[in-house]
Amino acid sequence: MYAWIWRHLPGTAPARAATAVALAMIIAGLLWYLVFPWVEPKVQFDRGVIDHHTSTPASPRP
Amino acid sequence: MRALIRGVGELCITAGIVLLFFVTYELWGTGRYTQDQQDQLSRQLAQDWDRPKVTTEKVKLGSGMALLRIPRFGDRFRYVVVEGVDLGDLRKGPGHYPGTAMPGEKGNFVVSGHRTTYSAPFNRVDELRDGDRILVDTREGQFVYKVTDQKIVSPREVSVTAAVPFHPKRAADKRLITLTTCHPKFSAAKRLIIFGELAQRLPRAKPGTPAGGA
Numbered sequence: 004m005y006a007w008i009w010r011h012l013p014g015t016a017p018a019r020a021a022t023a024v025a026l027a028m029i030i031a032g033l034l035w036y037l038v039f040p041w042v043e044p045k046v047q048f049d050r051g052v053i054d055h056h057t058s059t060p061a062s063p064r065p
Numbered sequence: 066m067r068a069l070i071r072g073v074g075e076l077c078i079t080a081g082i083v084l085l086f087f088v089t090y091e092l093w094g095t096g097r098y099t100q101d102q103q104d105q106l107s108r109q110l111a112q113d114w115d116r117p118k119v120t121t122e123k124v125k126l127g128s129g130m131a132l133l134r135i136p137r138f139g140d141r142f143r144y145v146v147v148e149g150v151d152l153g154d155l156r157k158g159p160g161h162y163p164g165t166a167m168p169g170e171k172g173n174f175v176v177s178g179h180r181t182t183y184s185a186p187f188n189r190v191d192e193l194r195d196g197d198r199i200l201v202d203t204r205e206g207q208f209v210y211k212v213t214d215q216k217i218v219s220p221r222e223v224s225v226t227a228a229v230p231f232h233p234k235r236a237a238d239k240r241l242i243t244l245t246t247c248h249p250k251f252s253a254a255k256r257l258i259i260f261g262e263l264a265q266r267l268p269r270a271k272p273g274t275p276a277g278g279a
Contacts, residue, residue, distance in 0.1 A: 034087075
């Protein structure tokens, strides 16, 4: 896969390397700012709330 | 065939790198968001406290309602507690369970917070010992709670949020605080609960500019 991408990048070796780095950074940015914030609420490994949806807390506000 | 195997291998390595990157995001990336929100909330809280009190005032969901400090975790540990415990509320900072007592009131002031992500306000609450102070500042003043107990319960143990924890039917008689967070770290299998009781009432501190600890 990576070899195939490398072969299809235009230009000389340094130009290809620069393009490859730029591509990697764009993908990293997309993951960080779009994909991860979207996935994060679906992966619940840090939910500290007592499950209050099944029943309500018993303390009425005075 | 060889190209196929290599392709699968490359995909696996890529998936591993993306996964590690995601863990990095969870543990550090999410904290930046919380810091920004905390900065805004603490400015908002300072403004609100400077304005004269409106008697019909009701705290809106997602807005700051108190300032939480725990001296054992150092001077930089200060978080604005938001009203509400939905996903969006807890991303901004520790959240107060709507419907439970307000700070200093008779009953149970229940606050939930993240343990490992979103700036991890309650990361070290397991280190709290009986007698440790939990300071809660509101417009009315500073409420000094002292830790009385610590328990690990199931995520469905709603009775810890009752006015008298574990006795949902009993009427409020003491002024209590309860902190809830997940346990063990990096998991949501159990809940770690810290109990405390009001010990003292002092004039309040300034909300200040620094957000929650690093």
